[in-house]
Amino acid sequence: MASVELLLRIVLWTLRGVLAVDLCLVAAILTRRFSRWLYYRRKDEAVRRFGSVIEQLVAGKIKIEQAVASLGDTHSKAAEDAVQWLLLERLNNGGRAEVTETLFRLGFIDDWAAQAFGSRRGRQLIAHIAEGASLAGCGERQFRRLRRLRIFSVRRAQAVTRLGALNAPYARVFLREALMDPSPMVARANIAAMGDNREACGLELLLELLRQVVEGKSELPLHSVKTAVIRSDPWELGPFTSFLKDPDARVRFVLVDAIREIAERSARALTASDFPAPLCRWFLEEGVQDESRDVRARSARVIRHFHSPAASRALSRLLLDEDEFVRLHAVRACADAYYGGLMGELVSRVRDPRWRVREAAVKALAAMGTPGRERLENYFLEASDRYACEQLVEEMQRAGMIAKMLPALGQNTPEAARAESVCGKMVGLGRNALLSEVVLQEGGRFADAVRARLLEILMLAPNPEFLQALHSLGERQDDRLSAKAQSALKKMAGSAPPPAAGNRAAHA
Amino acid sequence: MHSALVRLVYYSDFVFLGYFALANLGYTFLMTLSLYSVSLHARYAAGRPFRHLADSPVTPPVSILIAAYNERANILQTVLSLLELDYPEKEIIVVDDGSDDGTLEDLIRQFRLSPMDFIFRERLKTGRPRGIYYNPDYPQLVVVSVAHGGKSRALNVGINLARSPYFCTVDADCLIEREAILxxxxxxxxxxxxxxxSGGIVRIANGCQLRDGRLEKIGLPSSWLELCQIVEYIRTFMFGRPGWNMLNATFIASGAFCVLHKEAVIGAGGFSPDTVTEDIDVIAAVRRFLTEQRQKFRVTFTSDPICWTEAPRSLRMLGRQRRRWQLGMAQTILRNRDMILNRRYGATGMLGIPFHVLIEIVGSVVEAFGTLVLIPLSLLVLGTSWKIFLLFFALAVAYGTLLSMASVVMEEITLRRYPRxxxxMILMLFAVLENIGYRQVVTVYRAWGVLQSVRLRRHGQWEAVKHEGLAVGA
Incomplete structure (x- = not known):
């Protein structure tokens, strides 16, 4: 009985404890709400107060000393954060040197360096930057395993992000120092900062990191390093040439792929003169005949940006590569009006034994504008390969080509004749879902004459889908095509049943 | 006879108490891990490190798959929200699973879709779709119509059409926050x-105001049932899954919002129609497939990408939903029972699945049995004092309250989606109230689901939970 009482007493005390914690949690919410409200009120106030000072500093209207005197007059954490935020926002929008100097004089850089590298090492780094003091190597950091833990990394990662955004003389030192940090989170932040601040970090360093990642010597995620690398512009790519001589095919592949991304994210159309000449030469002479199919394939996608006769010749060669994957990328590379001269080769790729290549060839031709689309339609009308034709139908529908050609139906023009032939072939292939839908759309975007002509074309090889549409049309009272549909149905009832799906093409 | 019954009840009481202690110990352990994981992630995410991903052309494309069956009430808002997503390259594939409420017609009308003859490569056996609809003006959207065949088959059709290396499953009644997929x-x-x-958080959108596929105003519903579910979801996603993720033992990721690697899923045979919760099952199947292939892989959970969904508004629908979830989990565990305590499956086999078996499956039955049978029997047969039971009940409620309240505080500190x-305060109140009545009712439904699986009673493939639609702003 005594033990039961003891148990009950324990339960009762636990209950009281839990209830006390519950009350604390309610209090925590209330306190947090209030403190956040107060914090943001003060921060907004500080933003209003100091925003103009920073504008004047960046515009060169006041000196750094004056700005520091004004901005140093903060009496709360919220105001201090506001000043930090305003200055950091300005770092990437011009005035990087002035803003960095201001941050330094306000003591923010000291704080961040201490957070990222520890107080002593932080002071050494600052002395090195500010006074040119010699900098000893940091040696093997202690507690590497502990420092890798996320719980100890978040603050360092945030500090490294801020330090990496500073003016080049500062950021360069901090970014190199952060490379020694064992934490993957800090390393990711560091790499992202390197990509954003190209003045502070040379491309060679990033390429070396990329090589280490590919070779498995670094734990950094490939995506992060690649993202940093591809923030370069095409004319900055000189350092790539020596790295492209790497004996490891995987390294060459990743580098070529990075160059492709750089070229493809460029806002304007490029030519060979936008790239360093040795790099162009490497692609046209070595890239196209690299032993690795991945390198050849990606090289095609880079070469397309050269827009030169030599590039056309190289692409033409890659279009005939023995490897399906290379042909696929070469075809995709040709999807550019400049390479109109390669249209013949592209049409031959529509007959490629591999469906991915055929699909890509159709898309490439469709992307070449009117001449490409005409070649595509001509090929579609001439081709006997069912798979290639089905692929063509899909791409022509996705690109909206069929819907664009339908209004010409029923007229006495060459476009009408071409449209009729295309529709006839589609019906023959049994690909008449879109056409049947158009026949049913009264008062839609297509005239009755177009619908009537389409109905006649669809009657060439009626399939169950179309017959359903025909019945539905025949039952309508107010549709001008219902009489035509009814007579078609009567005509069919009097003739043989429609052919089975497999025979549709032959029937057409 | 009477003495045997007394002994049975006496020992059962110990089993019940043992379960109570074990479950709460487990939850406390998970709570500690989750607290650490979620707060760290929130601090890291505050620096918005995802912007690089959005700008990078190296970010892989994603196909978003929605299987819709009679989802007319929500489907347009869902698709609109997906079209607005902040992601560099995406395609949205809606598979209408033979709805008869006009879901397909609404989609066709809204997006002016036309039937198209696209090539359909049947990498997973599904049969051919009835129609594929597309509009070149919305090149990211493809709608597929299939004869009614269950959610698993509908999702497999979507996988067959997907062109990206990853796909994200999204329920038809869900709204995804703009940066969630990123x-x-x-x-x-x-x-x-x-x-x-890669799984994310699901939240309840009842009480929120929508406009053009976006949450215009986040609020709370007035019904106690929906409020209890909101607290329950917050607790599950803040104090459960992050903990399992830290242990690398994630066994469940909500199919309402989850990214999967396409080739891994195809290799594992796609979504299986053999269980009623295909999302739980597919993760186990992928895990099995990749383990057999001796590949290194990871299943992750992230605590800030949020998907909003509509919760059941009636007790009947809630019961249906919970029975289905529990039945599905039990079916998946039964199908994969060789994974339990199997070292090949790492922390999932050694920790994750055994915990789910003991606490979620067996535990729900023990809890329901204890509440409905054991306590009354103890009172009648053993003559145990009411006070003792009341005290233990109060302790159970107080501890449950502690978990729920801590989750709400965690939400407040990290995601803070409820600005008022x-x-x-309402959520804090319901963190207390949901432990009295609601939790017991849900336990009974869960136990019912487990018993259904024991009796091998097959439910319909798609036990529909009726949605009434969320409030749309004028």
Whole structure:
């Protein structure tokens, strides 16, 4: 009985404890709400107060000393954060040197360096930057395993992000120092900062990191390093040439792929003169005949940006590569009006034994504008390969080509004749879902004459889908095509049943 | 006879108490891990490290798959929200699973879709779709119509049509926050290991106001049932899954919002129609497939990409939903029972699945049995004092309250999706109230689901939970 009482007493005390914690949690919410409200009120106030000072500093209207005197007059954490935020926002929008100097004089850089590298090492780094003091190597950091833990990394990662955004003389030192940090989170932040601040970090360093990642010597995620690398512009790519001589095919592949991304994210159309000449030469002479199919394939996608006769010749060669994957990328590379001269080769790729290549060839031709689309339609009308034709139908529908050609139906023009032939072939292939839908759309975007002509074309090889549409049309009272549909149905009832799906093409 | 019954009840009481202690110990352990994980992630995410991912052309494309069956009430808002997503390259594939409420017609009308003859490669056996609809003006959207055949088959049709290396399953009644897929994919691309599944948080949108596929105003519903579910969801996603993720033992990721690696899923045979919760089952199947292939992989959970969904508004629908979830989990565990305590499956086999078996499956039956049978029997047969039971009941409620309240506080500190103080206080209140009545009712439904699986009673493939639609702003 005594033990039961003891148990009950324990339960009762636990209950009281839990209830006390519950009350604390309610209090925590209330306190947090209030403190956040107060914090943001003060921060907004500080933003209003100091925003103009920073504008004047960046515009060169006041000196750094004056700005520091004004901005140093903060009496709360919220105001201090506001000043930090305003200055950091300005770092990437011009005035990087002035803003960095201001941050330094306000003591923010000291704080961040201490957070990222520890107080002593932080002071050494600052002395090195500010006074040119010699900098000893940091040696093997202690507690590497502990420092890798996320719980100890978040603050360092945030500090490294801020330090990496500073003016080049500062950021360069901090970014190199952060490379020694064992934490993957800090390393990711560091790499992202390197990509954003190209003045502070040379491309060679990033390429070396990329090589280490590919070779498995670094734990950094490939995506992060690649993202940093591809923030370069095409004319900055000189350092790539020596790295492209790497004996490891995987390294060459990743580098070529990075160059492709750089070229493809460029806002304007490029030519060979936008790239360093040795790099162009490497692609046209070595890239196209690299032993690795991945390198050849990606090289095609880079070469397309050269827009030169030599590039056309190289692409033409890659279009005939023995490897399906290379042909696929070469075809995709040709999807550019400049390479109109390669249209013949592209049409031959529509007959490629591999469906991915055929699909890509159709898309490439469709992307070449009117001449490409005409070649595509001509090929579609001439081709006997069912798979290639089905692929063509899909791409022509996705690109909206069929819907664009339908209004010409029923007229006495060459476009009408071409449209009729295309529709006839589609019906023959049994690909008449879109056409049947158009026949049913009264008062839609297509005239009755177009619908009537389409109905006649669809009657060439009626399939169950179309017959359903025909019945539905025949039952309508107010549709001008219902009489035509009814007579078609009567005509069919009097003739043989429609052919089975497999025979549709032959029937057409 | 009487003495045997007394002994049985006496020992059963100990089993019940043992379960109570074990479950709460487990939850406390998970709570501690989750607290650490979620707060760290929130601090890290505050620096918005995902922007690089959005700008990078190296970010892999994602196909978003929605299987819709009679989802007319929500489907347009869902698709609109997906079209607005902040992600560099995406395609949205809606598979209408033979709805008869006009879901397909609404989609066709809204997006002016036309039937098209696209090539359909049947990598997973599904049969051919009835129609594929497309509009070149919305090149990211493809709608597929199939004869009614269940959610698993509908999703497999979507996989067959998907052109991206990853796909994200989204329920038809869900709204995804703008950066959510970006945040899910961050876990995929920033990892050293091959991440094959990446899951996020699901929240309840009842009481929120929508406009053009976006949450215009986040609020709370007035019904107690929906409020209890909101607290329950917050607790599950803040104090459960992050903990399992830290242990690398994630066994469940909500199919309402989850990114999967396409080839891994195809290799594992796609979504199986053999269980009623295909989302739980597919993760186990992928895990099995990749383990047999001796590949290194990871299943992750991230605590800030948020998907909003509509919760059941009636007790009947809630019961249906919970029975189905529990039945599905039990079916999946039964199908994969060789994974239990199997070292090949790592922390999932040694920790994750055994916990789910003991606490979620067996535990729900023990809890329901204890509440409905054991306590009354103890009172009648053993003559145990009411006070003792009341005290233990109070302790159970207080501990449950502690977990729920701590979750709400965690939400407040990290995601903070409820901006009004009044809403936060209501959630705190319901963190207490949901432990009295609601939790017991849900336990009974869960136990019912487990018993259904024991009796091998097959439910319909798609036990529909009726949605009434969310409030749309004028």
């Amino acid at each position: 945040r899910l994919m961050a876990a995929v691309v920033q990892s050293h290991e091959a991440v094959v599944v 103080l009044k809403d936060a």
